[in-house]
Amino acid sequence: MELNKIYKLAISFISILLLITLIGCSNSDTSGTENGKSDTEQTIEDPQAGGTLNVAFAAEPDTIDWMYTGASSTRDIGWHIFETLFALDKNYETKPMIAEGYEVNDDRTVYTISIREGVKFHDGSTVTAEDVAASIDRWRKVSSVGKIASQYIESVKATELTIEIELNEVYNSLLVDMSAPKSALMIIPAEIAESAGEQPLKPDQLIGTGPFKFEKWDRGNEIVLTKFEDYSARTEEDWGGLTGKKVAYFDQINFKIVKDPQVVVNGLKTNLYDYGQSIPPDLYTVVESTPTIDPVTYINGYSIITPDKSEAPFDDLKVRQALNYALDKKTIAQAAYGNEKFYSFDGALFVPEQTKLYSEKGTDMYLAYNTNKAKDLLEQSDYNGKPIKIMYANNYDDYKNISEVVKQQLEAVGFKVELVPYEWATYLEKWADPANWDLVVIGWSTRFSPNELGMLSLDTSSSGWYQSERWENLIAQYSNVTTDAERKEILGEMNQTVYDELPFVKIANESTLDIKSTKVKDYDSWIGQRFWNTWKSDK
Amino acid sequence: MLQYTIRRFISVIPVMFIVSVIVFLLVHLTPGNPAYLILGEDSSQESIKQLEQQLGLDKPIVVQFFDWIKNILTGDLGQSIYSSEPVTQVIFDRFGPTFSLMLLSLIFILVISIPIAIFVVAMRKTILDPIFLTISLLGVSIPEFWFAILLVLAFGVTFPIFPVAGYAPIAEGVFSWLYYLILPAFVLAAVEVGLIARMLRDGMLESINQDYTRTVRAKGVRESTVLMKHVFANALIPTTTVVGTAVAGLLGGTVIIETLFTIPGIGQLLIDSIYRRDYPVIQGVVLIISAIYVLINLLVDLLYAFLDPRIRYD
Numbered sequence: 001m002e003l004n005k006i007y008k009l010a011i012s013f014i015s016i017l018l019l020i021t022l023i024g025c026s027n028s029d030t031s032g033t034e035n036g037k038s039d040t041e042q043t044i045e046d047p048q049a050g051g052t053l054n055v056a057f058a059a060e061p062d063t064i065d066w067m068y069t070g071a072s073s074t075r076d077i078g079w080h081i082f083e084t085l086f087a088l089d090k091n092y093e094t095k096p097m098i099a100e101g102y103e104v105n106d107d108r109t110v111y112t113i114s115i116r117e118g119v120k121f122h123d124g125s126t127v128t129a130e131d132v133a134a135s136i137d138r139w140r141k142v143s144s145v146g147k148i149a150s151q152y153i154e155s156v157k158a159t160e161l162t163i164e165i166e167l168n169e170v171y172n173s174l175l176v177d178m179s180a181p182k183s184a185l186m187i188i189p190a191e192i193a194e195s196a197g198e199q200p201l202k203p204d205q206l207i208g209t210g211p212f213k214f215e216k217w218d219r220g221n222e223i224v225l226t227k228f229e230d231y232s233a234r235t236e237e238d239w240g241g242l243t244g245k246k247v248a249y250f251d252q253i254n255f256k257i258v259k260d261p262q263v264v265v266n267g268l269k270t271n272l273y274d275y276g277q278s279i280p281p282d283l284y285t286v287v288e289s290t291p292t293i294d295p296v297t298y299i300n301g302y303s304i305i306t307p308d309k310s311e312a313p314f315d316d317l318k319v320r321q322a323l324n325y326a327l328d329k330k331t332i333a334q335a336a337y338g339n340e341k342f343y344s345f346d347g348a349l350f351v352p353e354q355t356k357l358y359s360e361k362g363t364d365m366y367l368a369y370n371t372n373k374a375k376d377l378l379e380q381s382d383y384n385g386k387p388i389k390i391m392y393a394n395n396y397d398d399y400k401n402i403s404e405v406v407k408q409q410l411e412a413v414g415f416k417v418e419l420v421p422y423e424w425a426t427y428l429e430k431w432a433d434p435a436n437w438d439l440v441v442i443g444w445s446t447r448f449s450p451n452e453l454g455m456l457s458l459d460t461s462s463s464g465w466y467q468s469e470r471w472e473n474l475i476a477q478y479s480n481v482t483t484d485a486e487r488k489e490i491l492g493e494m495n496q497t498v499y500d501e502l503p504f505v506k507i508a509n510e511s512t513l514d515i516k517s518t519k520v521k522d523y524d525s526w527i528g529q530r531f532w533n534t535w536k537s538d539k
Numbered sequence: 540m541l542q543y544t545i546r547r548f549i550s551v552i553p554v555m556f557i558v559s560v561i562v563f564l565l566v567h568l569t570p571g572n573p574a575y576l577i578l579g580e581d582s583s584q585e586s587i588k589q590l591e592q593q594l595g596l597d598k599p600i601v602v603q604f605f606d607w608i609k610n611i612l613t614g615d616l617g618q619s620i621y622s623s624e625p626v627t628q629v630i631f632d633r634f635g636p637t638f639s640l641m642l643l644s645l646i647f648i649l650v651i652s653i654p655i656a657i658f659v660v661a662m663r664k665t666i667l668d669p670i671f672l673t674i675s676l677l678g679v680s681i682p683e684f685w686f687a688i689l690l691v692l693a694f695g696v697t698f699p700i701f702p703v704a705g706y707a708p709i710a711e712g713v714f715s716w717l718y719y720l721i722l723p724a725f726v727l728a729a730v731e732v733g734l735i736a737r738m739l740r741d742g743m744l745e746s747i748n749q750d751y752t753r754t755v756r757a758k759g760v761r762e763s764t765v766l767m768k769h770v771f772a773n774a775l776i777p778t779t780t781v782v783g784t785a786v787a788g789l790l791g792g793t794v795i796i797e798t799l800f801t802i803p804g805i806g807q808l809l810i811d812s813i814y815r816r817d818y819p820v821i822q823g824v825v826l827i828i829s830a831i832y833v834l835i836n837l838l839v840d841l842l843y844a845f846l847d848p849r850i851r852y853d
Contacts, residue, residue, distance in 0.1 A: 060811065062577065062621045062815075063621075069577075069579070144582075219622060219632065220804075220807055220808060220811065256705070257801065257803075258704060258801045259798070259801065260799065260801070263691075263703060263801060266691060266692075266696050266703040266704070267703050269696055270695060270696060270699045270702070270703055272702055272703060272704065423814075424814070425570075425571030425572070425573075425575070425576055425815070425816050426569075426570040428572075428575035428576060431580070432584065442580070454581030460581070460583060460584075462580050462582075
């Protein structure tokens with residue numbers, strides 16, 4: 001071969017390599033300028049039944065037993081399969097689901113709940129009062145919420161389609177607890193509830209009443225649900241949330257385990273997936289500029305800093321007050337979340353979307369940034385200049401960023417600070433011992449009742465060993481009052497208590513970003529993925 | 540030879556024992572605990588104690604170790620803490636994707652590197668040789684994850700020829716199996732191709748000027764026959780060792796590639812289990828990977844002796 005030919009060959013080979021590199025790098029330009037999203041330009045289509053929905057699911061759940069755990073990966077799949085007696089509607093209010101309705105006696109200690117007739121389980125049997133009683137029984141033993149409610153329950157009686165729950169004292173949170181979408185009171189056949197006992201349900205025991213039924217679990221790969229043809233739907237079209245009319249349009253839903261968000265975005269671009277979960281906010285611009293992808297955002301609790309109140313220095317209220325004054329939450333949130341769409345400032349214990357639980361009262365001290373006051377308080381306190389340890393989980397960028405900014409701001413008022421990052425599993429273990437930390441930075445997902453607020457459960461590691469008679473009394477009062485106005489009053493008092501005693505310092509409300517293909521229609525974002533009443537257009 | 544083989548097999552036993560001790564200690568001395576992970580951030584100390592007891596994690600570590608070893612000797616690697624399935628079953632279920640990936644990668648490696656090496660040696664006096672050296676160095680140095688992302692963007696997103704992620708078992712058809720695996724297998728092969736082609740080239744260049752090669756040439760044998768029959772065959776011996784270690788290296792590479800392409804294989808299983816502190820699964824996977832590693836090395840040694848009759852271990 002002549003040398004000339006070889007040169008040509010070599011040059012063309014190198015050019016091809018370069019071309020591949022260029023194509024790879026120029027990827028973001030290909031999306032073009034037209035922003036053809038939103039349904040506005042299309043005339044309203046009629047829902048199309050059928051097809052398969054491929055969901056890129058960020059974390060493989062340990063179990064799909066939605067009663068056993070409050071983990072959101074369990075919940076988001078579980079509520080397609082299982083349903084509860086009562087459930088939250090789109091405004092986070094309690095509405096009947098499998099229940100028809102209920103009555104309470106005058107001294108509010110006996111609840112008589114009627115069950116809808118002919119509600120079918122996936123195994124073909126019909127829901128009876130025995131099934132409900134057995135489910136309640138198991139809920140009282142395995143669910144974190146059920147364990148709380150259980151202290152008030154004297155007896156549960158089942159007759160035909162009626163359940164009678166007798167309480168040992170007034171407990172007005174009963175229905176709220178029964179409808180909590182966390183470790184939920186899902187209704188399963190009595191024999192399964194009894195045989196499973198306190199163990200999580202096994203795949204062959206995943207029998208519920210929901211619009212989709214469990215098909216298979218290919219571990220590490222996917223969880224497959226199929227449409228339940230005999231689904232017993234309610235009729236209310238405007239309830240939303242987890243109740244009201246549910247129609248399963250898809251024949252099949254594949255929850256595919258995909259951990260890398262970049263893969264999820266690429267997968268949606270190439271129609272490998274139709275929906276993708278948990279996308280970091282810094283990919284928002286990419287999502288927005290892709291015409292075939294819609295962003296989906298929804299509330300997801302808030303970020304907080306919890307001081308260890310069992311030891312110096314944060315056992316001293318003055319030091320905790322100094323902490324609150326020292327923090328410029330706006331700067332922190334800006335640094336942690338970047339895009340304003342994903343955070344908002346509100347000092348309350350619940351978010352404004354939770355209309356029945358939200359009260360803005362008592363939150364004046366939320367944005368009380370004042371370094372001079374912080375310095376004064378710190379001087380008056382017993383703080384001796386010993387470095388404080390801020391512990392956080394380093395697999396979440398948000399909390400890492402928050403911790404770094406908090407460190408700077410605390411140093412500015414005279415604290416000495418040491419950051420101690422851990423990987424999640426280590427972090428959880430270290431959390432249990434007060435010797436390991438002084439402040440933890442963490443996010444708490446949306447809760448639906450004051451007694452579900454884990455960062456305030458008295459004398460536990462999750463609350464930083466918070467002790468408060470005032471809080472204990474408020475929780476007790478809350479389950480004794482009957483009207484919304486009285487509850488609102490107490491919720492305001494609860495906010496005030498948190499700012500007076502500072503068991504934790506709230507940073508900002510958080511929103512989560514999911515993405516969906518523009519072909520997925522009528523999707524309504526709430527607090528997680530629900531794939532009934534939504535469908536896929538073939539256009 | 541037989542005696543040598545037996546001796547080598549016996550020497551595997553202490554190696555595996557040491558591996559199992561190290562694996563067990565590493566796993567159990569790492570902070571973190573499955574009980575906390577299962578119960579979540581607002582669990583009480585009592586329920587954590589209770590779960591630890593139920594999982595047998597409250598026993599002294601020495602007792603846990605000997606329980607584990609005793610079970611291994613009967614072929615029982617324990618149960619996954621999360622799915623309650625036997626670890627052997629869990630690993631077996633995940634082995635298909637990893638094996639497929641490694642097999643296809645190995646095919647890529649051999650099919651690409653051998654012809655390239657022969658071609659380059661044939662063209663050894665041209666500019667092609669330094670170009671090859673540069674590219675092979677590049678191939679060895681490119682980080683796998685970077686190359687993977689680049690290929691995904693090029694052939695998955697910009698030109699959507701291949702899927703960006705996922706896996707289809709061979710039972711669903713050879714075509715879709717290949718369709719999902721080509722990109723990840725190619726990335727996995729890339730590093731080793733550079734290395735092996737380079738080894739083969741060096742080996743061939745070494746024997747090309749040997750006396751026996753000159754003799755063959757002097758006899759008037761065609762240059763292509765000289766290359767293939769005499770030079771290539773001799774260069775195969777050192778290359779075999781490298782291919783052996785490459786196969787073992789592929790096993791490590793699958794951990795990264797499986798994560799990037801969401802292939803549900805052993806690598807993903809290992810990563811997930813570490814995050815979840817699923818002790819029996821981590822121990823089982825590492826033990827099996829080590830066993831495969833040791834066996835491959837053993838096989839290479841034996842093959843070495845077989846390929847080169849001059850080598851005898853007595």
